[in-house]
Amino acid sequence: MDSNVITDLRQMLGEGAVILENEPLSRHTTFGVGGPAQVYISVNRQELIDILAYAKEKNIPCTVIGNGSNLLVSDRGIDGIVLSIGSRMNKVTLGPTDQEQVVITAEAGAVLPSVAREAAGKWLSGLEFASGIPGTVGGAVVMNAGAYGGEMKDVLRRVTVLKPDGTIEVVGVRDMKLGYRTSRFLTSDEIILDADILLTREDHDVILARMDKNANKRKASQPIGQRSAGSTFRRVDQGRGDAASNRMPAWQLIQEAGMKEASVGGAAVSEKHSGFIINKGNATATDVYCLIRKVQKAVKATCGVDLETEVRLLGEFPKEEEEQ
Ligand SMILES: Cc1cc2nc3c(=O)[nH]c(=O)nc-3n(C[C@H](O)[C@H](O)[C@H](O)COP(=O)(O)OP(=O)(O)OC[C@H]3O[C@@H](n4cnc5c(N)ncnc54)[C@H](O)[C@@H]3O)c2cc1C
Structure with a gap:
């Protein structure tokens, strides 16, 4: 440069x-x-x-x-x-609050757990599913992030985007092509500036109880405190519909393929959740990448299934012949 x-x-x-x-x-x-x-x-x-x-x-x-x-x-x-896009672009604004449903506008850099907690504090329900997802609102829109039966698609109304030609456009939820961990924004080169999220009035204690329940489930099943990017692989389409609940979790296939204890260098399949690859402390990106490939090959050989990554890869990775 x-x-x-x-x-x-x-x-x-x-x-x-x-x-x-x-x-x-x-x-x-x-x-x-x-x-x-x-x-x-x-x-x-x-x-x-x-x-x-x-x-x-x-x-x-x-x-x-x-x-x-x-x-x-x-x-x-x-x-x-x-x-x-993070702490310098994270304002959250509340719409008129005299109605049953309230729109909050969150800038793309606001982090989901904070937005969910702020909403709960105002007695607004809808983001309980997101209270443990450690991404920004922008990242969550792009990925249509979801958990425990909820996803961004359920609460999003519209987003403001910066288009590649420099113009700003408002995109309604129907035009976002939101599906299981996907949206049009994964390939459109549009940048999310802010999002309107529609929430519903509900008792504060009820909302917090739901968040606690989700947090406990997460704690019991996921390697919290270890470095990861959440689920490494997408759930697999079984022809029963796009929703997460209709798909086969990757961890089942990973275990079936005998990859439960697989590792490469400092990267390992989590003992607590086979769908998570973790950095044990000294991993390189190449270790993580080579472990992803190792798992994909084993699952293909054993189950005949092509596991796709949910994690987004940025930059250059080893070619097939260089993989460890
Ligand atoms: C411990 C842990 C648990 C997790 N649990 C879940 C879960 O339950 N459910 C779930 O869905 N995910 C989960 N994730 C994954 C992750 O938190 C989500 O995918 C999240 O939505 C990513 O947001 P981010 O801001 O970190 O995006 P990044 O990882 O920074 O980026 C993701 C993609 O979005 C793009 N992007 C980011 N911001 C913008 C923007 N403003 N405009 C345009 N493009 C943008 C990036 O270029 C990239 O392609 C988990 C991750 C961890 C580490």
């Missing part, structure tokens, strides 16, 4: 801006792995718009990340500018 880029960015964002060069993305992903971003900037809404326009003009690649809780970033890192 041209050395004037940093000077240009400083000029554009002002002297106080934090522009990090060669920033290890292991610091910004829940897996705790990943090489450097050439340039890393935590942005607010206007900075995001300005930087993307500048990068387009200069032909510099840009990658948007949220909380990095569904990402496997390669050890080689990411070229160009990584734009982090």
Whole structure:
């Protein structure tokens, strides 16, 4: 990247801006792995718009990340500018509260558990399923994040997006192509700026009890406290419908394939939940990637099923012949 880029960015964002060069993305992903971003900037809404326009003009690649809780970033890192949508873009605004249903508008960088707790504090139900999902609102829209019978699709009304041509558009829920852990935004290059979420009045204690129940289920079944990106693999379509509950959990196939205790380097299949690959502390992204491939090959050989990753891969990974 041209050395004037940093000077240009400083000029554009002002002297106080934090522009990090060669920033290890292991610091910004829940897996705790990943090489450097050439340039890393935590942005607010206007900075995001300005930087993307500048990068387009200069032909510099840009990658948007949220909380990095569904990402496997390669050890080689990411070229160009990584734009982090998080704590500088996380306002939550409540609509009129004199009705049974209330719209909250959350900026893309607001983190789901905080939004869910804030909603509960206002006696608003609908986000209980999301109270343990450690992503941002933007990441959750893109992934149609869900758990325990709920998903973003159930509560989303519309989102504001920044389109690749720099225009801003409002997209209604029907046009988002939300499905099991998918949306049109996975491939459209649109960036979520904020989301309108429709919630319903309910007793505060009832909402909190639901959240507690979900948290206890999570604690009992998932490797909380260990570094991961949640479920590594997507549940498998069995031809019974798109909903998560109609799909076969990946952990069943992983166990059937004898991969319950598989590991590569510092990456291992979690003892507590075979659907989670964890970083035992010293894993590289290549370890995680090679373990993913090992599990996929074993499941294919034993069960004849192609397991797809739910985790999003960013950057370059080893070619087939280089896999460990
Ligand atoms: C312990 C643990 C438990 C988890 N449990 C669940 C669960 O129960 N259910 C579930 O669905 N997921 C779960 N996850 C996965 C993850 O939290 C979700 O997928 C979450 O929605 C990802 O949000 P994020 O902000 O971290 O996105 P990132 O991981 O940062 O990004 C994910 C994708 O979204 C894109 N993106 C992010 N923000 C934007 C934006 N504003 N505009 C456009 N694109 C954007 C990125 O480019 C990337 O492609 C879990 C993860 C962990 C670590």
